[in-house]
Amino acid sequence: MTTSLTPSVNQAMQTTETCNNDLKQGPWFLDLPGMPGTYGPGASQDDSAPSHTPKQQVLPKDYQQASDEELHARIRAAKKTLGDRVVILGHFYQRDEVIQHADFVGDSFQLARAAKTRPEAEAIVFCGVHFMAETADLLSTDQQAVILPNLAAGCSMADMADLDSVEECWEQLTDLYGPYGDETIIPVTYMNSSAALKGFVGRHGGIVCTSSNARAVLEWAFERGQRVLFFPDQHLGRNTAKAMGISLDQMPLWNPNKPLGGNTEEDLHNAKVLLWHGFCSVHKRFTVAQIDKARADYPGVQVIVHPESPMAVVDAADSSGSTDFIVKAIDAAPAGTTFAIGTEINLVQRLAAQHPEHTIFCLDPVICPCSTMYRIHPGYLAWVLEELVSGNTINQITVSEDVAEPARIALERMLSVVPPAESTK
Structure with missing residues (x-):
């Protein structure tokens, strides 16, 4: 699929308040030798990462220095060369620069199931986080390799x-x-x-x-x-x-x-x-005070939050549900509806771009994306795809059979x- 949307979080951060200015850098700076094993800038930046947090090897300079246009061209060329041998999965919370190259977009389980519809694919490239790639490996065939473009894309909650x-x-x-x-x-x-x-x-x-x-x-x-x-x-x-x-x-x-x-x-x-x-x-950042302000600023606003939000926030909202629930609620609303959404900023911005007939904004006024989704960047996607073209499978996620x-x-x-x-x- 190919989409043309408003600027993603990565680009919008250049002129908007963010929870950490390091988000404006390419995530490969976190892979450098001597960098502590952290989740990186974003919502999980203050969470304690375990000692076994995976480290990603440093992205080759060629990909770090390539322009956005060059990276997108290289991704498209690699996809064309690979054809049905590869399927790219993009989680709802991914940046738009990655989503535009995804064959399927959805939540973690929707994507793992979507991959099952492509049994001819030799490689499943999961643009998400580690537990999602593991689930895809559990549900894929023995002949398929599941690839995580950045091994450091973990999940603090998990x-x-x-x-x-x-x-x-x-x-x-x-x-x-x-x-x-x-x-x-x-x-x-x-x-x-x-x-x-x-x-x-x-x-x-x-x-x-x-x-x-x-x-x-x-x-x-x-x-x-x-x-x-x-x-x-x-x-x-x-x-x-x-x-x-x-x-x-x-x-x-x-x-x-x-x-x-x-x-x-x-x-x-x-x-x-x-x-x-x-x-x-991400969802711990939402507060009742944010909901009160949204109602004061936009009378009649519909507040929808994810059920990973604190109980007081869910109780104060008009409705709560999964990412798929949020997407469907906005799809079904009459034109002119105003929504305040309590979930990850990339999805909220994408929904706002896809639904110009509505007013859609994030409850949290500060851009603070999922720290680990942020680790997936077009540079890493281009790298793993071009390695596949060269016959190399890198960053493969495999669950041992005794666990699987x-x-x-x-x-x-x-x-x-x-x-x-x-x-x-």
């Missing part, structure tokens, strides 16, 4: 729940509850998690969820157990469970750095949903759950 911490949590909970009978606890992991955690829930009778089917998945889990351990995003879990009528005092927060997650045994015995201490740094087998089971359970239409609150 990293907030690591396998060792979750297994330690599970051991404490099964010691407390017992692994069988009415005390059974069902693990549920959000799609925004590592393949290792998808494998964990697959081994323990659990399931994966997305932001669009989280309620249906929780209902599935409660048909099988008395409690749910939900990770890594506390806000999606809390907002979903609250909408199901579960009280806040039945949703204790599990801090992996404290015994029993910082809770008493009584708290945990009374619990229905145990929420992991994780969050999305139970992870696929968890994903298949998710696919078996048919969600109702997304709730507006």
